[in-house]
Amino acid sequence: MIAKFGTNNMKGMFASDHYNNGDPICKLKGLELSVRDRYTIQIGKTVHLNVSEPYRYMNHHCSPSVKIEGKIMLAAKDIEPGDEITFDYNTTEDVLACPFECNCCGKKIHGKFYEN
Numbered sequence: 001m002i003a004k005f006g007t008n009n010m011k012g013m014f015a016s017d018h019y020n021n022g023d024p025i026c027k028l029k030g031l032e033l034s035v036r037d038r039y040t041i042q043i044g045k046t047v048h049l050n051v052s053e054p055y056r057y058m059n060h061h062c063s064p065s066v067k068i069e070g071k072i073m074l075a076a077k078d079i080e081p082g083d084e085i086t087f088d089y090n091t092t093e094d095v096l097a098c099p100f101e102c103n104c105c106g107k108k109i110h111g112k113f114y115e116n
């Protein structure tokens, strides 16, 4: 996995290997914090994983390439080297530290406790 700037000029994380849909990719590592920020991933009711580079640059997508279950990252589709790795922030975060308008659909992404 590598971090670099994507086509939208936002830093993202990109695959360096091939994965089949459903493959476990890695276990996320980082300090477990009780507060969220724009780089943390929520893994429990009040547990936010402060993931390191390049994982902290994973962008949101509503049809993501990976899903996150606890600390495990799994391929959500077939992934080729160079593909951007994205996940659906609404599947992990109760509330987002920095809500934003989605690039793919224009919906406001707030976290799972907010419905559009």
Ligand SMILES: [Zn+2]
Pocket: 061, 062, 102, 103, 104, 105, 106, 107
């Ligand atoms: Zn979207």
